[in-house]
Amino acid sequence: MEKPVRIALDAMGGDFGPEVVVPGAARALQQRPNLKFVFFGDRKRIKPLLDADAPLSAASTLHHTDVSVRMDAKPSQALRAGRRTSSMWLAIEAVKKNDADVAVSAGNTGALMAMAKICLQTMPGVDRPAIAAIWPTIRGSSIVLDLGASIGADAQHLIDLAIMGSAMARIIFSIEKPTVGLLNVGVEEIKGLDEVKHASRILREMELPTLCYSGFVEGDDIGKGTVDVVVTEGFTGNIALKTAEGTAKQMAQYLRESFKRDVFARIGYFLARRAFAALKAKMDPRNVNGGVFLGLNGIVIKSHGGSDVIGTARAIEIAYAMARNQLLSKIRDAIPCVSDQFATEPAFEAARASVAARSGS
């Protein structure tokens, strides 16, 4: 049998806690029998759920803690109340201690990122972590990052994002050299942020072995699936993600309204209901559940707070893929290659100088 992949689960995270996390793990186990789970949280709530499922119970260990991070806690509050003691912290720490290969939590993003940063620290050569997600497109799906781990990015950080995103894309899409685009505006007059232009120049000159740089892409290229990896800084990325979610809901609402229009529309809906079920499944956010924290000394997967059993299983699936395909070492291999090979490049030097100037100001 294959080497097991060990998942640390924050059983108390998300809107529903163990009642969703435990069955979610059970569902994932059916797909991937070589999964092992370490649950952290309230034994009283978790134990009965585990006991009811023999295969899951056999694949799991349980660590009790009374402390859990509230969904609305600010990162500072969460750290004060839950550092070293909460189910969220302990799940992350299990990765640090090598008791698990990856941690999954549906707890609040800010707290999870703050704890992950403190507990796992950023990788050598990477300044700041990032959140990446799999974005459904017309052609299939793409990786988009950063979705809000940090705000603003210099050229160096954008290149780090390109490298980390393409490492993830190689695993998810099983391709040698994913195509990477930098998100930019198309209005000719302004041609985008200096940092973005700068990063573009460097990425073109570098010709990195692990990715194929495709140049600038615009907002509508995300949904088109023009590239495998879309790179942007966290503020814009977060707003793009939420705007797309809002637009998808808006379209779904228009669709529902249009079917209430008259009796023919109602009958039409009835006949086409299977097609609609398929459409709904395609638009289902649970299928893309699982934001991946990149750039840390360990992998942490953020499951959506409102995830149900299917969404949780999907996040665990992503965690499994990332751990099994050694996301971390893929990134670790690629990052120094950049700094070593190009430390003397004038463009890269300029980028470093610009980073230094910025962090000094």
Place this chain on the structure above:
Amino acid sequence: MEKPVRIALDAMGGDFGPEVVVPGAARALQQRPNLKFVFFGDRKRIKPLLDADAPLSAASTLHHTDVSVRMDAKPSQALRAGRRTSSMWLAIEAVKKNDADVAVSAGNTGALMAMAKICLQTMPGVDRPAIAAIWPTIRGSSIVLDLGASIGADAQHLIDLAIMGSAMARIIFSIEKPTVGLLNVGVEEIKGLDEVKHASRILREMELPTLCYSGFVEGDDIGKGTVDVVVTEGFTGNIALKTAEGTAKQMAQYLRESFKRDVFARIGYFLARRAFAALKAKMDPRNVNGGVFLGLNGIVIKSHGGSDVIGTARAIEIAYAMARNQLLSKIRDAIPCVSDQFATEPAFEAARASVAARSGS
């Protein structure tokens, strides 16, 4: 009869030129009989189209020019080739000379903005112009700005955007005090850009008479229609707009595919086809055609390059509403009120100092 509203038209702008612009004007005239048009462009192509439509011909004058701005010209190229001579420039200049109340062009955005800035100059008290558009939402529609006129914004510019956007919203939505939100990210840990937080504090303290400040909104609030006016800087705004367009296209594509699924779906589609026509109309980008350039000493409307007759008429409708309801003087009244009343406010002083420091760096 009401005082006519005079529209200067760049007849050569857009992918189709006079063959779309002239019939577009004719269509708008049917709705608004007190429109007058001044066409700029190639007489050989425009004259026959005008001659074929007696009412339009009676409401129009025509100024010949051989020069037109290419759709793919960079702003610098457009200025070199078309300053003072192109149909685009002449349409803008007609507003400056008070030969027209507003200019409409489907030419390229970068060139149009560059020419408008040079010809009309920014309003006293406004540093940089902005592009605003009417964004369809679940509740109706909202104004979103800036969609790419400039990149990055300090607190002062964000407040200018709030004032200009709410002036436009008062006209479009006929409401006294439109609600205004600042676009921000929801991730608690980082809580958004300093400029955005700063602008938020000032807007709250100011209690401007012409708008109701509602605080931060996130990307998905745009489609929900949470506020009447969504304010953000041009890079993020442009990417949000394009991402929403991309997502809408993606959903439409999913929908088309789902109806090809089986024979029931096909019959269902046939029965519900009227509902779909209504849905299509609702999703039709032509209905929201018309980006409004704000902050200049004159109103310029950017019609989409690919607009057809309906889209062009819609852009002219917006131009009509803006001119008729004195958008410019509404903005002119509101801007000094801010600087006069709050020049001594510590928060505002800090904002000014921050602006000065930034422009000096």
